Amino acid sequence: MxxxxxxxxxxxxxxxxxxxxxxxxxxxxxxxxxxxxxxxxxxxxxxxxxxxxxxxxxxxxxxxxxxxxxxxxxxxxxxxxxxxxxxxxxxxxxxxxxxxxxxxxxxxxxxxxxxxxxxxxxxxxxQLPPLRPLTRFLLVSVYAIRNTRRKMEDRHVLLPEFNQLFGLADEVDRAYFAVFDGHGGVDAADYSATHLHVNVGLHKEFVKNPAEALKCSFQKTDEMFLVKAKREKLRSGTTGVSALIVGNKLHIAWLGDSQVMLVQQGKAVTLMEPHKPEREDERARIEALGGCVTYMDCWRVNGTLAVSRAIGDVCQKPYISGDADGDSFDLTGSEDYLLLACDGFFDAVKPYEHLS
Incomplete structure (x- = not known):
């Protein structure tokens, strides 16, 4: 150091x-x-x-x-x-x-x-004050490509320095990572990449219950962005997936079809199920609210979006929910790597190909 x-x-x-x-x-x-x-x-x-x-x-x-x-x-x-x-x-x-x-x-x-x-x-x-060093080394790589889209609407956040950013002085290692896949403009993805981890770090129960803080922060970020969207007439939205490593625990939360996958001892381990309109529980939720799920080259909510949960999409609330799902896993040291990516990656690269 x-x-x-x-x-x-x-x-x-x-x-x-x-x-x-x-x-x-x-x-x-x-x-x-x-x-x-x-x-x-x-x-x-x-x-x-x-x-x-x-x-x-x-x-x-x-x-x-x-x-x-x-x-x-x-x-x-x-x-x-x-x-x-x-x-x-x-x-x-x-x-x-x-x-x-x-x-x-x-x-x-x-x-x-x-x-x-x-x-x-x-x-x-x-006079530089004593700075708390990173005690866990994490090798991180990033790849982003616009592909055939007119504009790049995806964002990512890498924050191995989570403790330092929020002044956490205990002995617990923490690191945060996220991917946001924007649609209809970049505003929602930009906003989420700026505010979601801050909402996590400032959550009143963060130290005691980081999993709940992570999950709740998706909803808070959605609520904050909807106020801005109404004020400034923004119509964009974004899916999102985040991973928070706290000591030997991995906490994840997600909205939409961006995904996180763990490769452990050479085997791909699926950690979550993406929010898609064709899921039986998602279709039932949408229809109970008065919306519909129709097939138009793929399954879509009210004939528009191909995801059923997201931050933003003010014109499609409450059918497009801002309520995230989450889960937690023990880290044993046998993990090869953790992969966060938007749906375009997982549509093109299948689980068995992640290992090569």
Whole structure:
């Protein structure tokens, strides 16, 4: 760990040379302003963390150090009074009842957060605090291809530094991975990749019951995105599958037909059943709500989507459910690897081919 920390000092010096002074009011943000719109309070941690992660990574800051910096800066911002960033009050209709909530000025808040991050970089560049090392080495590989689609609508998240990002100081190793397969646009997949793991890490029962926290966070992320979708007239959706490794336990949760598979001692082990409209229980649920499942080159919900559960798809709720399934498994050390992928992969590569 000493070598990793020592090597991380140079990027901090470079970062501070690029930003020698705090940002003043009205000065441009150091990242794309595309995501600098209004934010609900629940969206603040994920949005700020994602902006900082992208910036620090582009400056060559090591992931462990970046996660630790982000946690420290976020902790300071979230302990301040955010009322100064209040922008407007918004009305939404949920189940026939009007609900009011306050949006925050995302640009001003991000500028404040960046200045906090810069201050901490200044302190740590002078004296780097002890950083909790990763005690479990995980070899991770990623492959993403747009294929014949006009736009790439899939997203993935790799977070071996889960403990550092959320300031978890116990002796339990944790790592989080996820794949999101967007449809109808990239907004839902982007949103899920930004917020779902944050909802997991901030869940009040996370330490005691990580499996429940993971499963519940899908529904919370769906609820958060639906509010944004209604406000901004977004129609996209995304399937998703996530894996949370906590000590010697593997917890998984999923919506839709993205999948996770374990290869153990040379054998492919199926861990889940994807949510497809042709499943008997899914068809019964959809029809009980007044929807239908029809065959149009494949089985589809109300003649449109080929999945029965997803985050988003505001126009197809409640037929397209945001209620995730989950499961937990013991890790014995006999595992070869864990595979997370969208349905396009599993349609093309069969289980016995995963072993080669």
């Amino acid at each position: 000493a070598l990793e920390v020592e090597a991380s000092g140079a990027p901090l010096s470079s970062f501070l040379r690029d930003f020698p002074s705090p940002l003043g009011p009205g000065e441009p943000l150091p990242w794309s302003s595309a995501g600098a719109g209004a934010l609900s309070k629940a969206e603040v941690p994920g949005a700020l963390a994602e902006r900082a992660r992208s910036l620090l990574t582009s400056r060559g800051v090591a992931p462990l150090l970046a996660a630790s910096l982000i946690h420290a800066a976020l902790d300071e911002v979230l302990q301040t009074d955010l009322t100064e960033f209040q922008q407007q009050s918004v009305e939404t209709e949920e189940g026939g009842d009007e609900e009011r909530f306050t949006l925050l000025d995302g640009e001003s808040l991000q500028r404040c957060f960046f200045n906090k991050l810069r201050d901490i970089c200044c302190e740590w560049q002078k």
